[in-house]
Amino acid sequence: MSVQEIPYKIYLAESEIPEAWYNVRADMKNKPAPLLNPGTHQPLQFEELRPVFCDELIKQELNDTDPWIPIPEEIRKFYKMFRPSPLVRAYCLERKLGTPAKIYYKFEGNNTSGSHKLNSAIAQAYYAKMQGLKGVTTETGAGQWGTALSMACAYFGLDCRVYMVKCSYEQKPFRREVMRTYGANVTPSPSMTTEVGKKINAEYPGTTGSLGCAISEAVEAATHMEGYRYVLGSVLSQVLLHQTVIGLEAKAALDKYGVTPDIIIGCAGGGSNLGGLVSPFLGEKLRGEKDYRIIAVEPASCPSLTRGVFAYDFCDTGHVCPLAKMYTLGSEFIPSANHAGGLRYHGMSSILSQAYHDGLMEATSVEQTAVFEAAEEFARVEGILPAPESSHAIRVAIDEALKCKQTGESKTILFGLTGTGYFDLKAYEAYNNKSMTDYIPTDEDLKRSIDLIPRFPGNLM
Amino acid sequence: MSVQEIPYKIYLAESEIPEAWYNVRADMKNKPAPLLNPGTHQPLQFEELRPVFCDELIKQELNDTDPWIPIPEEIRKFYKMFRPSPLVRAYCLERKLGTPAKIYYKFEGNNTSGSHKLNSAIAQAYYAKMQGLKGVTTETGAGQWGTALSMACAYFGLDCRVYMVKCSYEQKPFRREVMRTYGANVTPSPSMTTEVGKKINAEYPGTTGSLGCAISEAVEAATHMEGYRYVLGSVLSQVLLHQTVIGLEAKAALDKYGVTPDIIIGCAGGGSNLGGLVSPFLGEKLRGEKDYRIIAVEPASCPSLTRGVFAYDFCDTGHVCPLAKMYTLGSEFIPSANHAGGLRYHGMSSILSQAYHDGLMEATSVEQTAVFEAAEEFARVEGILPAPESSHAIRVAIDEALKCKQTGESKTILFGLTGTGYFDLKAYEAYNNKSMTDYIPTDEDLKRSIDLIPRFPGNLM
Numbered sequence: 023m024s025v026q027e028i029p030y031k032i033y034l035a036e037s038e039i040p041e042a043w044y045n046v047r048a049d050m051k052n053k054p055a056p057l058l059n060p061g062t063h064q065p066l067q068f069e070e071l072r073p074v075f076c077d078e079l080i081k082q083e084l085n086d087t088d089p090w091i092p093i094p095e096e097i098r099k100f101y102k103m104f105r106p107s108p109l110v111r112a113y114c115l116e117r118k119l120g121t122p123a124k125i126y127y128k129f130e131g132n133n134t135s136g137s138h139k140l141n142s143a144i145a146q147a148y149y150a151k152m153q154g155l156k157g158v159t160t161e162t163g164a165g166q167w168g169t170a171l172s173m174a175c176a177y178f179g180l181d182c183r184v185y186m187v188k189c190s191y192e193q194k195p196f197r198r199e200v201m202r203t204y205g206a207n208v209t210p211s212p213s214m215t216t217e218v219g220k221k222i223n224a225e226y227p228g229t230t231g232s233l234g235c236a237i238s239e240a241v242e243a244a245t246h247m248e249g250y251r252y253v254l255g256s257v258l259s260q261v262l263l264h265q266t267v268i269g270l271e272a273k274a275a276l277d278k279y280g281v282t283p284d285i286i287i288g289c290a291g292g293g294s295n296l297g298g299l300v301s302p303f304l305g306e307k308l309r310g311e312k313d314y315r316i317i318a319v320e321p322a323s324c325p326s327l328t329r330g331v332f333a334y335d336f337c338d339t340g341h342v343c344p345l346a347k348m349y350t351l352g353s354e355f356i357p358s359a360n361h362a363g364g365l366r367y368h369g370m371s372s373i374l375s376q377a378y379h380d381g382l383m384e385a386t387s388v389e390q391t392a393v394f395e396a397a398e399e400f401a402r403v404e405g406i407l408p409a410p411e412s413s414h415a416i417r418v419a420i421d422e423a424l425k426c427k428q429t430g431e432s433k434t435i436l437f438g439l440t441g442t443g444y445f446d447l448k449a450y451e452a453y454n455n456k457s458m459t460d461y462i463p464t465d466e467d468l469k470r471s472i473d474l475i476p477r478f479p480g481n482l483m
Numbered sequence: 484m485s486v487q488e489i490p491y492k493i494y495l496a497e498s499e500i501p502e503a504w505y506n507v508r509a510d511m512k513n514k515p516a517p518l519l520n521p522g523t524h525q526p527l528q529f530e531e532l533r534p535v536f537c538d539e540l541i542k543q544e545l546n547d548t549d550p551w552i553p554i555p556e557e558i559r560k561f562y563k564m565f566r567p568s569p570l571v572r573a574y575c576l577e578r579k580l581g582t583p584a585k586i587y588y589k590f591e592g593n594n595t596s597g598s599h600k601l602n603s604a605i606a607q608a609y610y611a612k613m614q615g616l617k618g619v620t621t622e623t624g625a626g627q628w629g630t631a632l633s634m635a636c637a638y639f640g641l642d643c644r645v646y647m648v649k650c651s652y653e654q655k656p657f658r659r660e661v662m663r664t665y666g667a668n669v670t671p672s673p674s675m676t677t678e679v680g681k682k683i684n685a686e687y688p689g690t691t692g693s694l695g696c697a698i699s700e701a702v703e704a705a706t707h708m709e710g711y712r713y714v715l716g717s718v719l720s721q722v723l724l725h726q727t728v729i730g731l732e733a734k735a736a737l738d739k740y741g742v743t744p745d746i747i748i749g750c751a752g753g754g755s756n757l758g759g760l761v762s763p764f765l766g767e768k769l770r771g772e773k774d775y776r777i778i779a780v781e782p783a784s785c786p787s788l789t790r791g792v793f794a795y796d797f798c799d800t801g802h803v804c805p806l807a808k809m810y811t812l813g814s815e816f817i818p819s820a821n822h823a824g825g826l827r828y829h830g831m832s833s834i835l836s837q838a839y840h841d842g843l844m845e846a847t848s849v850e851q852t853a854v855f856e857a858a859e860e861f862a863r864v865e866g867i868l869p870a871p872e873s874s875h876a877i878r879v880a881i882d883e884a885l886k887c888k889q890t891g892e893s894k895t896i897l898f899g900l901t902g903t904g905y906f907d908l909k910a911y912e913a914y915n916n917k918s919m920t921d922y923i924p925t926d927e928d929l930k931r932s933i934d935l936i937p938r939f940p941g942n943l944m
Contacts, residue, residue, distance in 0.1 A: 029497045030563040036490045102491040103575070103866045114564070114638075132593045134868045134903070176863040177575075196908035200868060202915045203859055398664055402637040405564045407595045407661060442595070444905045447657035454663045 030113060032275040034106040039098055040270040043263045046301040047086035047373060049308040052380055054086070054259065054372035055347035058334060063478050066344050074241060076251050078149040082260040089305075091263060093145075100144045100177060104133035105267065109275040110439075114403040116423070123426035125419060126283070127439040128272040128299060129406070134200070135170035137409065137441030138295045139255050142264035143167070146253040147174035156249035157181025161211065161236030163190055164364045165197030165445060166409075167255030172204035183250075185211040185239045189230035197445050211236040218242050218340040232356050233367060238340025256292025257337065257346070262371055265298020272436065273302045283314060283436040285422055289414035290318040290327065290385070291364050293371030299438040300383070307382060318374065318385040319414040321393075322462045324357040326350055326370045327378055327385035329468055333482045335369060335475045345476070348375040352471030358461040362390055362449035363410030368471070388417045389460040394453040396420050397443070409441035410449055491574060493736040495567040500559055501731040504724045507762040508547035508834060510769040513841055515547070515720065515833035516808035519795060524939050527805050535702060537712050539610040543721040550766075552724060554606075561605045561638060565594035566728065570736040571900075575864040577884070584887035586880060587744070588900040589733040589760060590867070595661070598870065598902030599756045600631035600716050603725035607714040608635035617710035618642025622672065622697030624651055625825045626658030626906060627870075628716030633665035644711075646672040646700045650691035658906050672697040679703050679801045693817055694828060699801025717753025718798065718807070723832055726759020733897065734763045744775060744897035746883055750875035751779040751788065751846070752825050754832030760899040761844070768843060778883075779835065779846040780875040782854075783923045785818040787811055787831045788839055788846035790929055794943045796830055796936045806937070809836040813932030819922040823851055823910035824871030829932070849878045850921040855914040857881050858904070870902035871910055 047053055056065040071080045082091060093101075112125040130138035150158050157180050162168030168184040175182035184206050191198060191210035201208050211231045212219040218238040222229060229235075237254070244252035255261060276283065286303055288296035296318055306312040318327055326349045336353040337343040350369040357366045370378075377383045390410070397413035399420065400406070408416060419437040426433050443450065452458040475482055508514055517526040532541045543552060554562075573586040591599035611619050618641050623629030629645040636643035645667050652659060652671035662669050672692045673680040677700045683690060690696075698715070705713035716722060737744065747764055749757035757779055767773040779788055787810045797814040798804040811830040818827045831839075838844045851871070858874035860881070861867070869877060880898040887894050904911065913919040936943055 031497070033494050036492070100866075134862070134866060134905075136905075173863075173866055177866070195912070196905075199908040199912045199915060200905075203862055203868065203911050205863065401595070401664055402666065405561075405595060405634055405638070407664065444595075444597075444657075444661075447660040450664050451656070451660045454660060 026279060028111050028279050031108040031110050032278065033108055034271055034275055036102045036106070038274060039101050039105050040093060040267050042090040042092045044266045044270060044301050044305060045085060045089055045091055045263055046305050047259065048089035049305045050376065052376055054376045057344040057346055060336065060341060060345050073245050074252050076146070076149045076153050076155070078152065079146060079260050082263055083258060094148060097145055097148050101267070104140065106271050107132060109272055112404055115400060118403045119420065119423050119427065121423040121427040122430060122432040123423040124432065124434045125423055126276070126434070126436045128268055128436070129439045130268060131406070131409070131439065131442035135166055135173055136444060137166040137170065138265060138268060138298065139167045139170035140173060141267050141298070142255060142261045142294065143170035143174040144177070145264045147171065147178050147180055150251060150253070151178040151180055155180070155251055157183060158251055158253045159183045159185070159240040159244040160253050160255065161185045161233060161240045163187050163233045163366065165190060165194055166364070166441060168206065168208070169197060169200050171253065171255070172201040172206035175206065176204040182206040183243060184208045185213065185236040187211055187231040187233055187236050193448065194445060211239050213239060216242045218342065232339060234339030234353055237338035238342050241338070241342050256294040257367065257369065257371055259373055261294040262297035262373055265294045266301045268295065268298040268438065269300060269302045272299065281434060284433040285315045285317065285435045287317045287319060287415045287418050287435065287437040289365060289411050289438070289440065290320045290370065290374065291411065292367045293374040295438055295440045297371050297374050304377060304382060316383040317418055318378065318383055319418045320385065320387050321361065321365050321414060322387040322389045322460065323361045324351070324366050325387045326368060328387045331472055331475065331482065332375060332379055333475055337369065346372050348372045349378065350475065351468055352474050354474050355471035360459055360461050363446055365411050365414065386418060388414055389462070391453070391458055391460055393417050394450070394458060406439070407443045408439060409443045410446050412438070412440045415439070487740060489572050489740050492569040492571050493739065494569055495732055495736055497563045497567070499735060500562050500566055501554060501728050503551040503553045505727045505731060505762050505766060506546060506550050506552055506724055507766050508720065509550035510766050511837065513837055515837045518805035518807055521797065521802060521806050534706050535713050537607070537610045537614050537616070539613065540607060540721050543724055544719060555609060558606055558609050562728070565601065567732045568593060570733050573865055576861060579860070579864045580881065580884050580888065582884040582888040583891060583893040584884040585893065585895045586884055587737070587895070587897045589729055589897070590900045591729060592867070592870070592900065592903035596627055596631035596634055597905060598627040598631065599726060599729060599759065600628045601634060602728050603716060603722045603755065604628070604631035604635040605638070606725045608632065608639050608641055611712055611714070612639040612641055616641070616712055618644060619712055619714045620644045620646070620701040620705040621714050621716065622646045622694060622701045624648050624694045624827065626651060626655055627825070627902060629667065629669070630658060630661050631716070632714065633662040633667035636667065637665040643667040644704060645669045646674065646697040648672055648692040648694055648697050654909065655906060672700050674700060677703045679803070693800060695800030695814055698799035699803050702799070702803050717755040718828065718830065718832055720834055722755040723758035723834055726755045727762045729756065729759040729899065730761060730763040733760065742895060745894040746776045746778065746896045748778045748780060748876045748879050748883070748896065748898040750826060750872050750899070750901065751781045751831065751835065752872065753828045754835040756899055756901045758832050758835050765838060765843060777844040778879060779839065779844055780879045781846065781848050782822060782826050782875060783848040783850045783921065784822045785812070785827050786848045787829060789848045792933055792936065792943065793836060793840055794936055798830065807833050809833045810839065811936065812929055813935050815935050816932035821920055821922050824907055826872050826875065847879060849875055850923070852914070852919055852921055854878050855911070855919060867900070868904045869900060870904045871907050873899070873901045876900070
């Protein structure tokens with residue numbers, strides 16, 4: 023191990039961009055449970071999924087045996103426009119905290135989508151293009167995923183139709199304009215362009231929508247248009263697979279300097295960024311080669327891992343999607359309106375859910391004012407305005423670093439800085455004006471939506 | 484010269500961040516004319532400038548003999564958080580255009596201020612801190628400079644007071660919130676906190692302000708508060724000096740691969756980014772070592788180089804600042820309200836004005852719909868949503884590359900991509916909605932403000 027001075031930012035060369043994604047399921051003794059057909063409760067087969075997803079992506083979704091999936095050259099080329107992303111040594115934050123801990127973060131925000139979402143968007147657009155499709159449909163909440171997909175589709179000349187949760191469509195006109203600049207067609211959801219949208223509009227007049235509802239509309243649109251498929255930005259195993267470029271690059275950069283993290287921290291909504299960051303480390307843990315503390319951080323207002331149940335559940339409000347086994351708060355759960363930013367999905371990646379269930383990973387939840395306090399502290403010394411989502415990880419990284427200050431331990435902490443907060447300034451404004459509040463659902467609140475999880479033999483026992 | 488494959492992004496190592504700024508004035512045969520005292524019309528001396536500017540910055544402003552000014556280690560440390568910035572080979576744009584030209588751009592947008600402004604902000608904050616000051620005041624229009632300065636002041640624990648042009652303050656609340664997150668005090672200008680602000684509010688009730696007016700307020704505030712100085716984000720020679728890190732890094736990156744640009748293109752508002760990019764190349768030209776075509780691109784709605792006069796003029800509306808010799812449209816000139824983005828200053832850096840006057844640089848002006856067309860084309864293939872300002876340079880780079888396509892020449896084009904457009908989506912929205920229009924001032928329009936340029940012996944002859 024060389025004693026080189028570690029730079030502020032470790033950049034790998036473009037030739038060091040991973041040549042394959044790492045499929046952590048191959049190394050898991052307890053595999054994540056398969057997706058089920060919501061009608062028959064039987065594992066879904068390739069053919070059943072073909073009307074919804076691209077063929078190659080279904081293969082990736084169902085593949086829990088091959089540890090490495092080669093990254094096509096055309097995707098690696100696109101990656102070169104914004105990857106390798108920097109692994110940053112947070113010297114300024116360490117100095118500010120006065121901690122003996124060594125803090126690193128993998129920064130995925132240096133691209134126009136502003137987040138890690140582009141890693142999977144370009145892969146999904148590529149496979150759609152290779153299959154000769156005309157376009158793809160999707161949903162977006164805060165807008166990162168829709169932006170990333172618009173960029174990827176523009177690159178390959180694919181039509182991109184985005185159902186954007188209506189309240190975001192109205193409150194985040196700038197996100198909408200970025201997508202339009204990249205040529206995407208953006209529709210506020212629920213809309214009158216789908217049957218499920220019309221039904222929800224009729225049942226709940228004036229509703230401002232939800233992610234689950236937008237998913238249902240996007241799936242319906244894809245399956246009713248010739249040459250279209252549906253794509254999703256999180257939760258699915260294929261998405262987590264694509265996001266492993268984050269963890270593979272982070273590990274390669276640390277290895278270069280002989281650094282091994284003690285604690286790895288990431289925010290968790292659907293789980294794809296966290297899963298992507300931790301997969302290579304989790305793999306070593308699964309193979310008994312090394313041990314790491316892995317911490318998933320979720321918002322106290324949407325606590326699927328820390329307060330949900332491990333069961334098969336619907337992925338969307340309209341119940342048109344497969345059932346997935348995951349930690350869930352129930353598909354009808356909608357976080358309080360005061361909740362800022364993403365991380366508002368009711369469920370969690372089935373890979374991470376299984377890992378958590380098997381004790382391979384910890385989870386903790388944090389309240390949003392504490393999250394923004396950490397975001398501000400980080401921004402002022404590290405010079406990057408972080409996304410509210412990413413700031414959940416910053417909060418816990420700071421807390422762990424402060425524990426080291428108390429104990430005098432010099433632990434190495436790695437966290438995922440998934441994106442920038444340039445489109446979240448309404449939330450920063452609320453924090454700056456001290457009008458931001460916290461909200462923790464009561465047990466009763468959670469019981470209401472958890473009780474709606476489907477009951478069938480073997481589920482929710 | 485090695486025949487290495489050129490990567491998409493050339494990153495220098497942090498150890499290769501320049502150790503000194505390059506002061507191109509030292510190599511100019513015709514030095515830029517000195518700043519004049521607006522009362523006596525005599526060259527301003529160090530002592531006269533001390534109430535307004537930090538001592539060390541005045542020395543830099545007046546220094547036209549030393550070619551290299553060392554960059555203090557503390558500034559280089561801060562630079563390491565976001566520099567070296569990437570020099571990007573625009574492979575995707577070249578392919579899209581089908582041009583034999585080779586296009587490179589130096590991208591300064593990968594930091595939270597979203598632009599090159601941070602290069603000078605951190606330098607100016609550092610010298611204020613070293614002088615033991617409490618804080619600094621400044622003005623901001625679109626908000627990039629105010630954001631950059633807020634970040635720099637947060638880093639050094641300096642108070643930062645920003646006078647923000649009132650229409651931007653109201654139309655760009657998100658820029659304001661970024662500054663507040665970094666702890667800055669942001670006041671809409673004209674305000675009632677200064678004499679000049681009160682006077683302008685009384686004369687023009689309901690005015691939404693101008694950059695020239697905000698400058699006057701910031702200068703008054705700085706000179707009336709103990710322990711404060713005024714700082715400026717463009718136009719001044721010291722700012723251009725700090726921005727030479729852009730050109731020095733770009734040149735070092737190209738040199739590494741044995742590449743020499745034929746044409747160097749940058750957008751020009753006050754001129755600091757263009758000056759920073761071209762200085763090292765202009766130096767070679769001045770010393771007779773090499774030749775380059777250098778093109779300044781300005782908006783057709785604010786054409787100081789292409790339609791202004793070369794004369795001493797006021798730098799601000801309130802006429803509290805020194806007189807500078809420059810290409811100017813007159814200090815009362817305000818671009819049409821339909822003008823998007825920055826590049827709205829009535830004058831131009833005295834260094835670039837002199838270089839242009841001496842035939843060392845060309846200038847051209849472009850209309851904004853053509854600029855946004857180039858911006859959209861660039862965004863869709865290169866994956867970066869460019870700032871409207873930077874897109875002026877993109878427009879001309881594309882035009883030059885298309886000329887190469889016609890002639891079959893394989894020229895090497897370098898342009899400055901100064902920033903990102905995340906806070907300019909109102910303008911993109913207008914373009915997307917096809918409601919954006921062009922505006923070119925008539926000769927009469929220009930005559931009105933040019934006629935107000937001060938007449939004294941030797942000026943405006």
